[in-house]
Amino acid sequence: MVAVPGLIILLTLLTWFVGSLAKSNSAKRYPAPGQLVDVGGYKMHLYCVGQGSPTVIFAAGLDDFSVGWSLVQPEVARTTQVCSYDRAGLGWSEPSPEPRTSENMVKELHTLLVNGKVDPPYVLVGHSFGGALVRLYALDYPDDIVGMVLVDSAPDDLFIRVPVWQKAIEQKIRMFRILAPLSWFGFLALAPENIPNHGLPEETLDRYRAILVATPFFRTGISENVTFEDNLTEVRARDMAGFGNMPLVVLSRGYWDAIPISESENQYAWQAWQEMQRELLKLSSDSKQVVAEQSEHFIQLQEPDLVIEAIREIVKSVRE
DSSP: OOOHHHHHHHHHHHHHHHHHHHHHHHHHHSOOSSEEEESSSSEEEEEEESOOSSEEEEEOOTTOOGGGGTTTHHHHTTTSOEEEEOOTTSTTOOOOSSOOOHHHHHHHHHHHHHHTTOOSOEEEEEETHHHHHHHHHHHHSGGGEEEEEEESOOOTTHHHHOTTHHHHHHHHHHHHHHHHHHHHHTHHHHOGGGSOOSSOOHHHHHHHHHHHHHSSHHHHHHHHHHTHHHHHHHHHHHHTTOOTTOOEEEEEESSOOOOSSOHHHHHHHHHHHHHHHHHGGGGOSSEEEEEETTOSSOHHHHSHHHHHHHHHHHHHHHHO
């Protein structure tokens, strides 16, 4: 008779083997739609479609990646070249040996575009944390940028104006620390349908779930969330310079979907968020705000037409 400890070890190894096979199959089923570009000893994913100038560059939010633009990218590509990418360790990009600082992420994006032979000028489109990164990119490489769309962009003073935001981040980190070993072991790959859909179209959802279960997504997600406040501080140290009269559209959510803090804290956070969104208009003398009345944070999935129109408006103004 097999001893109980031996049986447990056998079942554990069998589960790990089946889970690893499921992870491998998921990765093979959904290869990178774009190219993998060497950025200095590791590769990052760059997905470009369409033709024309200026080129639109999409930057995803915190622990998010290129599939989040699946409703917007094909439509904008009808009028100009459009590129989405995955930060190191997310999507189809390999992890980076460098610390996950805002400056390093911006340098990586610049190297990715140069090595991927995507020439400026660029219109930068950033969602949430990606909005903070594109602001920093425009400050580091001002001659390359001709316009910007901020999609419910993370304000750089978020943790100062809304200190309770740290509570939500800490809860998310705790959840990711549970999911990371489950993903590594292969448990998530055995039942990817349990990963919730936050608005992705069905044809993209399976691709998104495959990445979460087959890559180090959660480990990178932990790193991005742990450094989130410090990275916004990096941007804040530079952001006050502004962008002169560069065309800027600030797209802001129309309602607040409560985060895991108290009701009074949520009310305060919502008021502060609206104020901070309006303050982003000060970054340029040629700016306007559009409120997505039917959207919460992921405007590009809930009201993609607003994002598409904002980008097309800026591309048209640049060409004129």
